[in-house]
Amino acid sequence: MNDRIEAVGRRVLVFCASSGSCDPVFHAAAAVLGRDLARAGHTIVYGGGAVGSMGALADAALAEGGRVVGIIPRFMREREWAHTGISELQLVDDMQQRKRRMLESADAIVTLPGGSGTFEELFEALTSKRLGLFPKPIVIVNQAGFYDPLFTLLGRSVEERFMHDAHLAMWHAVDRVEDVLLAIEAAAPWPEDAIGFATR
Numbered sequence: 001m002n003d004r005i006e007a008v009g010r011r012v013l014v015f016c017a018s019s020g021s022c023d024p025v026f027h028a029a030a031a032v033l034g035r036d037l038a039r040a041g042h043t044i045v046y047g048g049g050a051v052g053s054m055g056a057l058a059d060a061a062l063a064e065g066g067r068v069v070g071i072i073p074r075f076m077r078e079r080e081w082a083h084t085g086i087s088e089l090q091l092v093d094d095m096q097q098r099k100r101r102m103l104e105s106a107d108a109i110v111t112l113p114g115g116s117g118t119f120e121e122l123f124e125a126l127t128s129k130r131l132g133l134f135p136k137p138i139v140i141v142n143q144a145g146f147y148d149p150l151f152t153l154l155g156r157s158v159e160e161r162f163m164h165d166a167h168l169a170m171w172h173a174v175d176r177v178e179d180v181l182l183a184i185e186a187a188a189p190w191p192e193d194a195i196g197f198a199t200r
């Protein structure tokens with residue numbers, strides 16, 4: 001299989017919830033993001049799911065004629081979790097390969113509220129950025145203050161000197177999904193020598 005992701009515009013990788021049970025305001029925000037990215041001419045790369053915020057994101061982008069690429073492990077497709085109407089579905093062997101391919105393909109990352117899967121993907125991206133392996137923008141959508149406890153924890157980690165002050169610039173937080181595109185454009189470049197201060 002060709003694992004290169006053909007794109008129009010930027011390849012914006014979105015991490016978001018699979019849950020269909022959360023407050024529908026989170027699905028609505030995912031749909032706004034899908035619509036805005038498609039209208040701006042960007043390609044959405046995501047986990048390939050059909051339900052929850054993932055499905056809302058993909059459906060809204062497709063409705064605008066956007067390009068949506070899903071990357072999903074085979075076992076999830078066997079459970080019929082994959083969206084069957086997206087522009088391209090790439091099948092991978094496992095979660096590790098999926099995350100690797102997602103990061104390799106992304107020009108920017110957006111993280112919406114979600115559960116453990118979303119957190120895992122976000123933290124892999126942050127750790128890769130800290131090590132200088134992924135220098136691209138990472139935007140966290142702090143809808144309804146959802147990520148406030150995470151920012152408190154990350155701040156505490158800096159206070160305790162598990163991380164350096166400079167690491168607070170690895171992500172850009174926005175309160176509203178409507179501000180994502182601007183945040184991607186405005187993101188400060190990440191130093192090429194980030195590995196040099198990864199453990200400071």
Ligand code: AMP
Nearest residue numbers: 016017018047049081114115116117118
């Ligand atoms: P969570 O936030 O725990 O719902 O996990 C969402 C993330 O994990 C997504 O970005 C996907 O990459 C992956 N994931 C979890 N559940 C599913 C699913 N049902 N279908 C596709 N991907 C999923």
